[in-house]
Amino acid sequence: MFKYFKARRAEKQSAYLLYQKLVEQARSVPFYKDYGVLDTIEGRFDMILLHLFLVDARLKSEEDASGDETCLGLRRHLQEAMVSDLDRSFREMGIGDMSVGKEMKKVGSAWLGRQDAYAAALEDGAEADKLEQALANNLYDGVENPPLAYMAAYIRQAHTQLENTVLASVTGCDFSFPDPSQIDQNQPVMAQKGNL
Numbered sequence: 001m002f003k004y005f006k007a008r009r010a011e012k013q014s015a016y017l018l019y020q021k022l023v024e025q026a027r028s029v030p031f032y033k034d035y036g037v038l039d040t041i042e043g044r045f046d047m048i049l050l051h052l053f054l055v056d057a058r059l060k061s062e063e064d065a066s067g068d069e070t071c072l073g074l075r076r077h078l079q080e081a082m083v084s085d086l087d088r089s090f091r092e093m094g095i096g097d098m099s100v101g102k103e104m105k106k107v108g109s110a111w112l113g114r115q116d117a118y119a120a121a122l123e124d125g126a127e128a129d130k131l132e133q134a135l136a137n138n139l140y141d142g143v144e145n146p147p148l149a150y151m152a153a154y155i156r157q158a159h160t161q162l163e164n165t166v167l168a169s170v171t172g173c174d175f176s177f178p179d180p181s182q183i184d185q186n187q188p189v190m191a192q193k194g195n196l
Contacts, residue, residue, distance in 0.1 A: 011070065015077030017173045019085065022051035030180040035154070036146045037139065045086075046139045049111055050155070051177070052082055053118045058162040058170055074171060083107070114138050122159055131155060154183045 026047035032039040037047060056075055063071035086107055090100050117138060121131035132148040135155075140146035157178045165175045 011073045012077045012080075014171050014173075015074055016081050018055055018074075018078055018171075019052075019081035021173050022055055022177075023048055023085070025177045026051045028180050034147075035151050035180065036143055037151075038143065043139075045107075045110075046114075048082065049114050050118070050139065051158075052078065052111070053115055054155070054158050054162055054177075055170070056115070057119060057122070057159065058165070059167075061163065062167050070171075071167075079111070082111075118155075122156070150183065154178060154180055157183060 026044065031037045031047055032043070037043045056078060059071040059075050059078075063069075063075070083104065087100060087104060090103050095103060114134075117134040118131070120126065121134045131152045135148050135151055136146065139151065140148070161178055162170065162175070169175045
C-alpha cells in the first residue's frame with residue numbers, strides 16, 4: 001500500500017518537473033521575436049500547449065509500444081500540473097471563482113483540439129502541409145503571414161529528438177528541446193525511432 005502511494009508521489013513530482021521544463025522552453029524569447037508568436041497571454045498559453053503535446057506524445061508512444069502504465073499516470077499528472085498552474089494564473093489575474101470554471105473548460109477544449117490536430121499532422125504518411133495548417137488554425141490564428149515552415153521545422157525536430165530520447169531521460173527531465181534559434185527551416189527532419 002505504501003509503495004503504491006510512494007510511486008504515485010514520485011510520478012507526480014516527475015510530472016511537475018516536466019511541466020516546469022516545458023513551460024521554460026515555451027517562454028523562450030525566439031518564439032516571440034523570430035517565430036511570430038504573439039507575446040500575449042493567448043500566445044504563451046498556446047506555446048505551453050504545443051510543448052505539452054510534444055512531451056505527452058513521447059509518453060504516449062511509449063505507453064502504446066510497451067503498455068507501460070507508468071506513462072499513463074505521468075501523462076495524467078502532467079495535465080493536472082497544467083490545470084493547476086492555469087487555475088492559479090487565472091485567479092492571480094483577478095478572475096473570480098464563478099468564471100474560473102468556465103475558463104478551465106475552454107482550456108480543456110483547447111488542449112484536446114490541439115492535441116488531436118498536432119498528432120494527426122505528425123502521423124506517418126500525413127500530408128506535408130498538414131502541420132502548417134494546424135499551426136495556422138491554432139497557434140497563429142489571426143496572425144498575418146506567420147512563418148509556418150519555420151515553426152513546423154522546430155516542431156518536427158523537437159518531436160524527433162524526444163522520440164529518440166530514452167524514456168528514463170524524459171521522465172528524469174534529463175533531455176533537451178532543440179534551441180529555437182538554431183533551427184534551419186529548409187532542412188527536412190525525418191522521424192526515426194531510436195532504441196528505447
